[in-house]
Amino acid sequence: MKNNVKTAWDRVEIARNPKRPTALDYIAEVFDEFMELHGDRNFKDDKSICCGLARIGKQNFTVIAEQKGRTTKENIERNFGMPNPESYRKGIRFMKQAEKFNRPVVTFVDTKGAYPGIGAEERGQGEAIAKSMFEMLKLKVPVIVFVIGEGSSGGALAIAVGNRVIMLENAIYSILSPEGFSSILWKDSTRSKEAAEKMKLTAKDLYNFNIIDKIIKEPELDNPDFTKLISEKMRKEIIKFLKEMKLKTKDQIVEDRYLKYRNMGTFEVI
Numbered sequence: 001m002k003n004n005v006k007t008a009w010d011r012v013e014i015a016r017n018p019k020r021p022t023a024l025d026y027i028a029e030v031f032d033e034f035m036e037l038h039g040d041r042n043f044k045d046d047k048s049i050c051c052g053l054a055r056i057g058k059q060n061f062t063v064i065a066e067q068k069g070r071t072t073k074e075n076i077e078r079n080f081g082m083p084n085p086e087s088y089r090k091g092i093r094f095m096k097q098a099e100k101f102n103r104p105v106v107t108f109v110d111t112k113g114a115y116p117g118i119g120a121e122e123r124g125q126g127e128a129i130a131k132s133m134f135e136m137l138k139l140k141v142p143v144i145v146f147v148i149g150e151g152s153s154g155g156a157l158a159i160a161v162g163n164r165v166i167m168l169e170n171a172i173y174s175i176l177s178p179e180g181f182s183s184i185l186w187k188d189s190t191r192s193k194e195a196a197e198k199m200k201l202t203a204k205d206l207y208n209f210n211i212i213d214k215i216i217k218e219p220e221l222d223n224p225d226f227t228k229l230i231s232e233k234m235r236k237e238i239i240k241f242l243k244e245m246k247l248k249t250k251d252q253i254v255e256d257r258y259l260k261y262r263n264m265g266t267f268e269v270i
Helices: 008-016 023-030 072-077 085-100 118-122 125-137 153-157 178-186 189-199 203-208 226-245 250-262
Strands: 033-037 049-056 059-066 105-111 143-152 164-168 172-174 214-216
Touching (some): 105 153, 125 153, 164 203, 164 226
Parallel strands (some): 105 143, 164 214
């Protein structure tokens, strides 16, 4: 696929392309070593979010990543990348562990949204998402976020409260899907292309609004070195970010993250 992109809907289709690398594809290239850990110590291990320990050189990290599958079987196993509450509680568990052992946190966002099933609601989906954002906001270790594909709704934001938020060029990040937006606003899901334009969900839009901090340019998706080229840029961004954060105290790291979100948006007095 050529990156001859003209509209927001083009970006949506590229972000959803099943040929795009998944979080685990990037993790394998970005880090020198990765060991996955499992379970929320409460209900079960939900595979739509992967958590684990990683290393670049002598520096250790905690990684939290939303993971889609490639085949139908993998997608069923991963719940199509739509996390249940136990995924977010697993993430919280490892965030707290990262803080205890002073490990920076790296997250990868790629979901069409948190799973909306009855079981997920019964187990406290909304509370799990809110608690994840709450815990991330006050972590005393640096947090860097990469939006690599779809970043929709609270399902994405739950693991995206970082000191730095970086998007791939053809990723999207929004309050919900264009189909959901058009269904709610216009009662017509067929107007999803129009909705995508209205939602300002592209990396360029979000950078201009000061929602994200940087955009990583993408090569053509059919480039055999796509994953490697993107991963090299991610690795450089992580190393650069860590050098900046090492100049700050733990309280300053928390304040940096707090102010980032407090300063988003503008208003006009009429």
